[in-house]
Amino acid sequence: MSTDDKRIREFAYQIWESEGKPEGQEARHWEMARKLAEAEALAPKKPAKAAASKPAAGKTLNGKASDNKVAAPKAKTKPAAASAVIPPGEKSVKKPRAARKPPAV
Template sequence: MSTEDKRVREFAYQIWESEGKPEGQEERHWEMARKLAEAEALAPKKSSKATAGKTPAASKANGKLDSKAPAVKAKAKPAAAAKVTPPGEKAAEKKPRTAKKPPAV
């Protein structure tokens, strides 16, 4: 397996995980991963000075540090991202919260 194939596999897995591990989306995930790997390969490389201060990412395979693997930071999802509304459907409107009454003294 080439380095490029491994990178595509890593991207596909990350996409699958980030979407909540859905079933039946393999083809779309692999296509997205191929495009990401291609864009990454075409992107200009950073100089060694720019990356010298950063810590290398940990390799998942053996737990050791791998200076070739890019550091991947987890992104926090906004609460609104939990529910996706399909195109053409109207999103359910949330009712505004009512103000709480102060406790009786």
């Protein structure tokens, strides 16, 4: 079995599991998996981050040295807590709000 066939088999299995392991859908899952593997093979490979992101040492496009500093990347925000995710078909339970104070007169 080639690596392509193994990858298609892995994709087909993942699709089958994600759909709740239905019976009689093998051909459809296999075709979907084949298309995914084909697209994956055609996708351009990501270059190494270190080599691709570093500019030439201290020179700008016009060849002069620059004093500009590159800003550090911003920190990513944390994903939502798993407890906040509500599965489809289930209603969310809202907490009652606290009573507001009347405006000062």
